[in-house]
Amino acid sequence: GAVVSQHPSRVICKSGTSVKIECRSLDFQATTMFWYRQFPKQSLMLMATSNEGSKATYEQGVEKDKFLINHASLTLSTLTVTSAHPEDSSFYICSARERSTGEYQPQHFGDGTRLSIL
């Protein structure tokens, strides 16, 4: 089955630090990757959609200069939280979607990154 690897699984760092999270599709080419944020006991909030080789599309209310997304290859997307502050602490999850050859392709999710800013 399709596997998405997300790294690191947990980050604890000081306020003002920039943090990079990687999302890799291990056994398929992901033409589209998604980044979500999830608060405790809540649902997933889509932050942005990224397509390989093009700029990410951000959801309303998400600061693109704060959350930098790069999708440089068909198997890798990165989310960088710049100058992170305690309010950025959250669970960040990526997902990847394989190129469709006719049949609908579901999103495959990474295991998430727990970000804690002190």
Added chain:
Amino acid sequence: SQQGEEDPQALSIQEGENATMNCSYKTSINNLQWYRQNSGRGLVHLILIRSNEREKHSGRLRVTLDTSKKSSSLLITASRAADTASYFCATDGGTSYGKLTFGQGTILTVHP
């Protein structure tokens, strides 16, 4: 914005019992999907039902879709302690990228 409403928010049952979770949505959809999330982990895709389908089965899972009421239900039969997790419905409105809108989720606890 999140359009999905799920009920119940939490469900606690004994092993062997059936668990039913409901999901409602507001806009037109291309398909509806159910995902499972174990605590502190990512989501696992369970089942997809298209807008022109009314019922779908996969193992111990049964999903129904009523587009006239904009609602879906997920039934897990003969539940096991290992089914303990959060369950989310997600709707695909038919955008070219397959963007999903997630419901609020149901926390299922199955007691052994």
